[in-house]
Amino acid sequence: MFDYLRKPLAEREANAARAQEALDLVTGARPAEEDTYAWTVQHARNIAQTFAFATIDPADPASVTAAERLRDQAMADNVLWWQRQTGHKMLVSAHNGHVGYASAHPDTYPRTQGAVLRDRLGRDYAAxxxxxxxxxxxxxxxxxxxxxxxxxxxxxxxxxxxxxxxxxxxxxxxxxxxxxxxxxxxxxxxxxxxxxxxxxxxxxxxxxxxxxxxxxxxxxxxxxxxxxxxx
Incomplete structure (x- = not known):
């Protein structure tokens, strides 16, 4: 990832667009088997989310904040998808500033993974x-x-x-x-x-x-x- 972030921003943005196109194609495909299809879409979504996050410009504070917002939202969405898919109880491990409802650095992390999970799960989520x-x-x-x-x-x-x-x-x-x-x-x-x-x-x-x-x-x-x- 660190090596990839050294590539030109335009190249990383083009790759993110291609990853999103791939996700759209997979999502629009007719499923042959429902469970396999659901996992295939989820894998494609993870790839698209990763490429989208990798369009971050570390030198631009606004870009960093936008990327971190996307990151915490994606982490929460993936946890929720897994919970719905499996029905399992889950233990999510991450830094305080992700699992909690507020971050000590709100300028960089304006909305945490924990805040999204609480909104979606209510008291079924404990930080x-x-x-x-x-x-x-x-x-x-x-x-x-x-x-x-x-x-x-x-x-x-x-x-x-x-x-x-x-x-x-x-x-x-x-x-x-x-x-x-x-x-x-x-x-x-x-x-x-x-x-x-x-x-x-x-x-x-x-x-x-x-x-x-x-x-x-x-x-x-x-x-x-x-x-x-x-x-």
């Missing part, structure tokens, strides 16, 4: 967020290029969400925000600085997030350790 008060994790300098590298952050400072959560008395715990007390709900409703570990990590300025509106359940860890690279 689980993760906070941590310090430690090391893998991130990159730019989200669309470069290698993963470990970054260590100090213990959360006063005023951060994680600083208060780390004073609860348990090093690691989970909390169902839906059943929190009125006092806790008031605290959770206020936006405060957070550690937001994603594809990139921007320590300054530190992003803010209100935990209550963003998640249904919160998992808090005292300290995290970077993942080990598979070799």
């Amino acid at each position: 689980i967020g993760l906070t941590f008060a310090g430690g090391t994790f893998l991130t990159k300098d730019t989200s669309l290029d470069g290698a993963w590298k470990p970054v260590t952050v100090p213990a959360a400072h006063p005023g951060m969400n994680e600083h208060t959560l780390d004073r609860v008395g348990y090093p690691d715990f989970y909390l169902d925000l839906r059943t929190a007390s009125p006092t806790a709900r008031t605290w959770l409703a206020r936006a405060r600085p957070v550690y937001d570990a994603g594809s990139i990590f921007v320590p300054d300025p530190q992003p803010t997030l209100a935990l209550g509106p963003a998640y249904d359940i919160l998992v808090h860890l005292h300290r995290v350790r970077a993942a080990d690279e598979l070799r």
